[in-house]
Amino acid sequence: MIRIKLNEENFQYDIHSLVKAFYPEQDVKLCGMEVSEASDADACLEVWYAPSGIELIWREDGTESRRTFCDTQDADRTETKNRLKRAIYGLLSESTGRVLPWGDLTGIRPTRIPMSLLEQGRSQEEIAAHMMETYLVSEEKTRLSIEIAQRERELLSPIHYAKGYSLYIGIPFCPTTCLYCSFTSYPIAKWQKRVGDYLTALEREMDFTADRCRNLCLDTVYIGGGTPTTLEPEALDRLLCAVEEKFNLRHLKEFTVESGRPDSITPEKLAVLKKHHVTRISINPQTMKEETLKVIGRCHTVSQTLEAYRMARDAGFDNINMDLIMGLPGETSEDVRHTLSIIEELRPDSLTVHSLAVKRASKLAQWMEENGRDALCNTPEMMMLTENSARRTGLFPYYLYRQKNMAGNFENVGYARPGKEGIYNILIMEEKQTIVACGAGSVSKRVYLDGRIERCENVKDVASFIERIDEMIERKRKLLED
Ligand code: SF4
Numbered sequence: 184m185i186r187i188k189l190n191e192e193n194f195q196y197d198i199h200s201l202v203k204a205f206y207p208e209q210d211v212k213l214c215g216m217e218v219s220e221a222s223d224a225d226a227c228l229e230v231w232y233a234p235s236g237i238e239l240i241w242r243e244d245g246t247e248s249r250r251t252f253c254d255t256q257d258a259d260r261t262e263t264k265n266r267l268k269r270a271i272y273g274l275l276s277e278s279t280g281r282v283l284p285w286g287d288l289t290g291i292r293p294t295r296i297p298m299s300l301l302e303q304g305r306s307q308e309e310i311a312a313h314m315m316e317t318y319l320v321s322e323e324k325t326r327l328s329i330e331i332a333q334r335e336r337e338l339l340s341p342i343h344y345a346k347g348y349s350l351y352i353g354i355p356f357c358p359t360t361c362l363y364c365s366f367t368s369y370p371i372a373k374w375q376k377r378v379g380d381y382l383t384a385l386e387r388e389m390d391f392t393a394d395r396c397r398n399l400c401l402d403t404v405y406i407g408g409g410t411p412t413t414l415e416p417e418a419l420d421r422l423l424c425a426v427e428e429k430f431n432l433r434h435l436k437e438f439t440v441e442s443g444r445p446d447s448i449t450p451e452k453l454a455v456l457k458k459h460h461v462t463r464i465s466i467n468p469q470t471m472k473e474e475t476l477k478v479i480g481r482c483h484t485v486s487q488t489l490e491a492y493r494m495a496r497d498a499g500f501d502n503i504n505m506d507l508i509m510g511l512p513g514e515t516s517e518d519v520r521h522t523l524s525i526i527e528e529l530r531p532d533s534l535t536v537h538s539l540a541v542k543r544a545s546k547l548a549q550w551m552e553e554n555g556r557d558a559l560c561n562t563p564e565m566m567m568l569t570e571n572s573a574r575r576t577g578l579f580p581y582y583l584y585r586q587k588n589m590a591g592n593f594e595n596v597g598y599a600r601p602g603k604e605g606i607y608n609i610l611i612m613e614e615k616q617t618i619v620a621c622g623a624g625s626v627s628k629r630v631y632l633d634g635r636i637e638r639c640e641n642v643k644d645v646a647s648f649i650e651r652i653d654e655m656i657e658r659k660r661k662l663l664e665d
Pocket residue numbers: 356357359360361363364365366367368408409410443444
């Protein structure tokens with residue numbers, strides 16, 4: 184365990200995230216200075232704030248290193264935070280002998296920095312210097328984030344932030360629960376009898392949303408979850424009929440339905456999606472290694488993925504995304520090469536590469552306790568293999584985000600063929616437009632013109648969502664009132 188002792192409550196979240204990034208396998212605890220030296224901690228970082236500056240002390244294995252810096256009179260909070268993070272980064276980098284690809288950046292949206300600098304009219308060179316000097320980001324990640332920010336700006340240019348909105352609908356059912364899952368997801372077999380009640384509640388929430396947003400232009404619709412295609416064709420048809428009846432889809436730029444689990448896809452369901460003019464679907468292999476699929480509890484085979492993809496192409500889908508995860512249990516660079524060689528043959532229109540993130544709530548956290556963290560290994564080589572493979576097949580990076588506790592401290596990147604990007608994915612990351620979300624566990628975000636953001640959450644539990652639908656609508660009413 185690593186303790187962080189502070190004499191003031193200042194920047195705790197950033198400090199904690201940075202220490203955790205260097206020591207992902209360790210418990211990192213924040214505490215006050217009163218905690219005694221004779222603790223059970225393996226290492227300790229002390230942060231002493233004083234009016235004149237900040238002193239840092241790092242103790243590990245009987246050794247001690249220090250850093251002190253003075254604050255200038257006119258230093259603002261952001262500048263102080265940046266200097267503090269650079270100093271902590273220096274101490275920990277020296278102690279571990281490691282450098283982090285994203286430097287001392289701990290937020291989940293690193294592209295927002297180049298995006299806001301581009302909006303201010305700064306040149307690529309200036310932005311690169313800022314990323315590398317202020318946040319110690321590697322040259323490679325700096326290049327990637329600037330390229331993505333430029334592409335995002337272009338893709339978002341036809342979107343009217345104030346007069347438009349996007350709609351998310353959550354279907355919280357899956358065939359089984361994946362080892363790493365942290366989403367709102369329940370096994371469909373257990374909940375089949377309540378699907379009708381769930382859709383009834385969802386329709387009431389959609390009714391309210393459609394009415395409340397009737398004067399806004401609906402830009403994108405994203406049906407996710409869970410796995411929406413776990414619904415039987417009739418239920419899927421009912422859901423999509425409701426979307427068509429309630430919302431004005433005339434100006435819609437994109438209509439996505441997650442069909443993530445290949446074992447949930449049938450020609451009948453694809454025909455329903457086509458009938459309702461769904462433009463983009465996602466079929467997610469995660470890996471093309473049979474053995475890993477069993478370990479992660481996906482309960483589908485590689486050949487089911489290939490078959491689902493073929494069915495979707497036969498049904499006429501010309502915008503198919505595939506998700507992969509790097510750092511899955513026991514996977515090596517060779518396994519990644521094998522997966523990518525199959526993906527290159529399939530030629531999906533977009534490819535989203537995730538770095539495995541270990542969430543406390545997932546079964547993976549327990550799995551790691553039993554099998555050790557070493558079995559989850561994501562490397563710069565693997566990330567490079569995916570980037571090279573995507574570019575080789577004409578896919579370019581267009582969105583990026585990070586999560587806590589990611590294998591190798593990397594990122595998730597979406598690659599797409601020009602014209603096949605998922606605009607909703609950028610909107611949710613950049614938080615430029617209001618997204619109204621319906622369904623259990625979904626979170627609506629209202630974005631104001633001055634950049635302020637307000638959120639409201641729906642309960643995660645399906646039974647509670649059905650029973651408390653009036654309360655969910657009331658929450659939305661408050662969020663969306665003028
Ligand atoms: S498919 Fe996605 S939502 Fe469903 S269990 Fe797996 S990770 Fe969770």
